[in-house]
Amino acid sequence: MRRAKHLVRQALLAAFILFPMSALAEVSSRFDHVSGNVALRGLDPDQRAEILADPAKMRLQVSGLETQRGMLATVKSDGADLVITPRFALRPGTDYVVHLTVEGTTGASQFTVPAADAVMPALTGFAPSQSVIPANTLRMYVQFSEPMARGQFREAITLWRSEGVQVESPFLTLGPELWDPTQTRLTLLLDPGRVKQGVGPNAVGGAPLVSGEAYQLVVSGEMKSAVGVPLGQDATISIRAGDAERRAITPGNWRVLRPQAGSQMPLTVTFARIMDSGAVVRLLTLENDQGRRVRGQVNTDGGGWSLVPDHPWQAGTYQLIVAPELEDVSGNSIGVPFDAATGTIGQIEEAVILNIDITD
Numbered sequence: 001m002r003r004a005k006h007l008v009r010q011a012l013l014a015a016f017i018l019f020p021m022s023a024l025a026e027v028s029s030r031f032d033h034v035s036g037n038v039a040l041r042g043l044d045p046d047q048r049a050e051i052l053a054d055p056a057k058m059r060l061q062v063s064g065l066e067t068q069r070g071m072l073a074t075v076k077s078d079g080a081d082l083v084i085t086p087r088f089a090l091r092p093g094t095d096y097v098v099h100l101t102v103e104g105t106t107g108a109s110q111f112t113v114p115a116a117d118a119v120m121p122a123l124t125g126f127a128p129s130q131s132v133i134p135a136n137t138l139r140m141y142v143q144f145s146e147p148m149a150r151g152q153f154r155e156a157i158t159l160w161r162s163e164g165v166q167v168e169s170p171f172l173t174l175g176p177e178l179w180d181p182t183q184t185r186l187t188l189l190l191d192p193g194r195v196k197q198g199v200g201p202n203a204v205g206g207a208p209l210v211s212g213e214a215y216q217l218v219v220s221g222e223m224k225s226a227v228g229v230p231l232g233q234d235a236t237i238s239i240r241a242g243d244a245e246r247r248a249i250t251p252g253n254w255r256v257l258r259p260q261a262g263s264q265m266p267l268t269v270t271f272a273r274i275m276d277s278g279a280v281v282r283l284l285t286l287e288n289d290q291g292r293r294v295r296g297q298v299n300t301d302g303g304g305w306s307l308v309p310d311h312p313w314q315a316g317t318y319q320l321i322v323a324p325e326l327e328d329v330s331g332n333s334i335g336v337p338f339d340a341a342t343g344t345i346g347q348i349e350e351a352v353i354l355n356i357d358i359t360d
Contacts, residue, residue, distance in 0.1 A: 029098045029109040036089055038111065040082040040098060047102045048082055051075060057102055060084055063095035063110055070099070092116040121146035121225040123235040126217070127277045128302045128329050132242040135211040136195050138331040138338070139276055140188040142219065147183040147226040150176075156223035157188065162214040170194075170208035183226060187278070192331070196339060209241040245273050245330045248337045251322050251352045261315040261360045266299075266306040269320065275328045277302040283323035286356075289316040302329065313358050320354040 027042035038060065043051070051057050052075060059070030072087035090096060093115035099108050125143030142157070159167040171188050178187035190208050209215065221233040253272045259265035267286070277300050284305055286294040296309040324334055331338035335348045 027100065027107065027109055029111040031090070031096075031111050031113050033114060036086065038084040038086070038090075038096075038098065039078070040084065040100075040109070041080065043082060043102070048077060050102050051082060051100070052077060057100065058082075058084070059099040060086065061097060061099070063097045118225070118227050118229045119146055120229050121148060121223075121231055123219055123231065123237075126237045128274050130274055130301075130303060132240045133209075133274060134243065134245040134328075134330050135207060135209045135241040136244040136246065136330045136338070137209060137241075137274075138190050138192060138195055139278075139329055140190070140217070141278060142186045142188060142217075144184045144186075144225075146229075148179070148186070149224045149226050149228070150179065150183070152223055153177055153186060153188075156220040157186075158218050158220075159208065160216045160218060162216070167208055167215070195331070209239075211241050211243055213241050215239040215241065245328060245332065246337050246339050247273075248332055249273075249275075249326065249328060249334045251334065251354055254354070256320075256354070256356055258356060258358055259313050261313050261358050264309055264312050266308045267313075267318075267356070267358075268304060268306040270304045271302075271328075273328050274302045275300075275326070279326055280305055283326045285321045287319045287321060288314065289318065294318065315358055315360055318356045318358060320356055322352040322354070324348045324351060 027040060030039045030041065031037075032039065040058075055073075055075045058075060059068070060073050061067065061070050074085045074087075076083050076085070084098070090113045092113055095110060095112050097108050097110045100106065122145045123142065124145045125141075127141040127143075128137065154171075154173050157171075159170045161167060170190055172191045178189065179185065180187075194207055215238075217237040217239060219231065219235040219237075221231045221235075224230050250272070255270040257266075257268040257270070259267050269284075280300045280302065281298060286307055288294055294307065294309055296307045299306050299308075322334065327333045333348070334352055
């Protein structure tokens with residue numbers, strides 16, 4: 001039903017709009033949203049020939065402008081119609097007018113370019129996607145189908161306990177919102193001061209998530225896209241907090257499933273925890289024995305990483321390069337747990353390399 005109403009609306013918006021033109025009363029103009037052209041209908045053969053011979057007798061412009069200058073356009077014949085092709089695309093939601101001077105008579109026909117239908121945004125993804133996440137999770141990602149407006153997540157996204165009590169100020173709200181370049185993925189950073197053990201905010205307010213408890217992340221239906229269209233209804237994501245993860249990352253503990261040479265089966269790495277999926281995509285790379293990066297389709301859900309190569313695997317020793325900046329969802333990095341006291345553990349500054357042999 002909604003689709004049918006949409007089609008009817010489009011048909012009405014694109015339909016002929018007739019305006020009397022003195023002696024040219026039967027002439028009408030119609031905008032075609034597919035081609036971007038304007039069709040003039042109702043001219044007799046002599047009138048069409050006159051305009052084709054002298055296109056200056058036709059002037060296309062935005063309605064209401066006090067100017068004699070028309071837009072750059074070409075005119076051609078299409079059966080009983082004259083087709084006007086503007087050099088530049090006409091603006092959606094704008095009224096235009098075609099001025100004609102034929103056989104010594106002037107007239108005008110107006111038409112409207114329909115406003116582009118704004119697409120309703122939707123919540124399309126959430127990470128970490130596992131059914132149970134560490135109670136000391138620091139980062140969450142919310143994915144939308146359309147670019148979203150900035151400056152609204154503090155009011156639009158809330159965290160609730162299972163008994164219906166809202167978690168007070170769970171997210172860090174200092175500085176700008178953390179959107180990706182497309183403005184479709186938002187990073188929610190849980191307040192590190194409340195997550196890290198032994199610091200003031202943690203001692204006073206407690207951690208946002210408690211092991212064993214269930215939560216709901218609610219995205220308000222009033223949250224709007226970059227063009228002002230709301231989600232329309234609340235979206236709810238169920239979260240269960242498990243044991244906190246306070247160990248440093250140890251890549252040597254990862255399980256690697258090796259494909260066979262000559263195949264294009266995925267090389268799969270299973271982590272011993274839930275990693276920050278955004279960081280995994282950026283900070284894990286695979287090189288062949290010539291030092292060239294292996295290109296292919298990378299997938300991760302935070303619990304693992306896989307690569308399907310663009311070309312079949314060649315036998316040899318590959319290197320999985322793990323950048324030292326890699327973190328899990330709890331902020332632990334390679335060799336350094338998030339809860340380590342400042343100055344007690346040195347930061348790892350070099351990449352960790354895992355050798356992976358692929359054989360026939």
